[in-house]
Amino acid sequence: MMYCPFCGFNLHAETAFCSSCGKNITFLKDAARPGTSEGSEATTDDDLILNYFTEGHSYEIIMDLMATKHNVSLSLSTLKRRLQDAGLARRTNYSPIATVQAAISEELKGSGQLLGYRAMWQTLRQKYSLVVRRDDVMRLIGELDASGIEKRSRRRFVRRAYHSMGANDVWHVDGYDKLKPFGVAISGCIDGFSRKIMWLKCGKSNNDPGGIAKNYMQCVAEFGIIPMRLRTDCGTENGLMASLHCTLRSEHTDEFAGTKSHMYGTSTSNQRIESWWSYFRKQRSQFWMDLFSDLRERHLFNGSYQHRSLLRFCFLGVLQNELDEYKQLWNTHTIRPCRQSQCPSGKPEAMYNVPHRFNGRNCGYPVSTQTLSQYDSLMPAPETPSGEDEEQNRFEELQRQSGLTSPLHWESAVENYISLKNLADI
Known part of the structure; x- marks a missing residue:
């Protein structure tokens, strides 16, 4: 009992x-x-x-x-x-x-x-x-x-709401591989609070640690600030950038200082940049995917190394101008309110620069140009595939001999590609 x-x-x-x-x-x-x-x-x-x-x-x-x-x-x-x-x-x-x-x-x-x-x-x-x-x-x-x-x-699956304390709280970095079969790789970064695109670069690869770190250092030098935290997937291309960021943050004393300032995770959990890629495809990259696919269906592109190098030589400048234009348009457009997000709505440029008007604060840390130049001098040069420089020099010489000018839009880029392909006999 x-x-x-x-x-x-x-x-x-x-x-x-x-x-x-x-x-x-x-x-x-x-x-x-x-x-x-x-x-x-x-x-x-x-x-x-x-x-x-x-x-x-x-x-x-x-x-x-x-x-x-x-x-x-x-x-x-x-x-x-x-x-x-x-x-x-x-x-x-x-x-x-x-x-x-x-x-x-x-x-x-x-x-x-x-x-x-x-x-x-x-x-x-x-x-x-x-x-x-x-x-x-x-x-x-x-x-x-x-x-x-x-x-x-409601009988609905309840998702976790994304929360950010303010601008430069978390930068989300990822690569976009939809154009990789055609020799063009894209790297991007977005601020989690304001959804401002910090950088959007295209090149021959987004798997080179030196190239990703260079994008990071150029962005930090442009804004003069480093974020509180940096989030990436587990790819080896992010290792050098993560090391640089943790080193720059080691001088601070907050709870995310040092190695805690970088977060590795799966691509699906890096939701800010992953969800933004869907907007990017709907509004921009789908056009380029269709354009390059048309070249392939017309037997003008077979996916070989020489064809990818030539396509990159003809289209890289035009595509980068397109990315810069879209970045500017996105950062000045208005984001509508969303029930699933605790982040504010408005124009990314405004939310990033005046976060106090959107119930946030600037969470970043200023960094001096002297410190950046010190680390920049220690960075390795971006990797160049064997024979890449020779191919580019060859295409430049053919373009000069044929009197072709650098293309400013995609139509002239297609004409240059077909002409140089015939001249190079590839």
């Missing part, structure tokens, strides 16, 4: 709360059965019956379990008598509402906040051994967790 140490009430079953005064009595569980420890199996018939009854089994199932698993034969009248002697009943002697409310509040502090009233009712019966009406549980949850009921009633 077990008694509540607070009010002296006779407890017929092991519970987490006293059914009389509502006090938490979980500390009595270990002392309830001498010679047993927490997690040990029940040994007596009454203990087995108590466990099965608490789990919510019917009388017939309890008798069958006792006979099958424990070789104990019980009649229905015997089972009911033993339950009555233990003071156990499903529809009488209901637990005090204050006790039920305390148990629900305890569950709502953790993963129990995801439970509906039916699942919570089962939890109260099985975990806390409380006797309670399901309607009472529904009413109490409505009082204690109204917002949770509203979310569950």
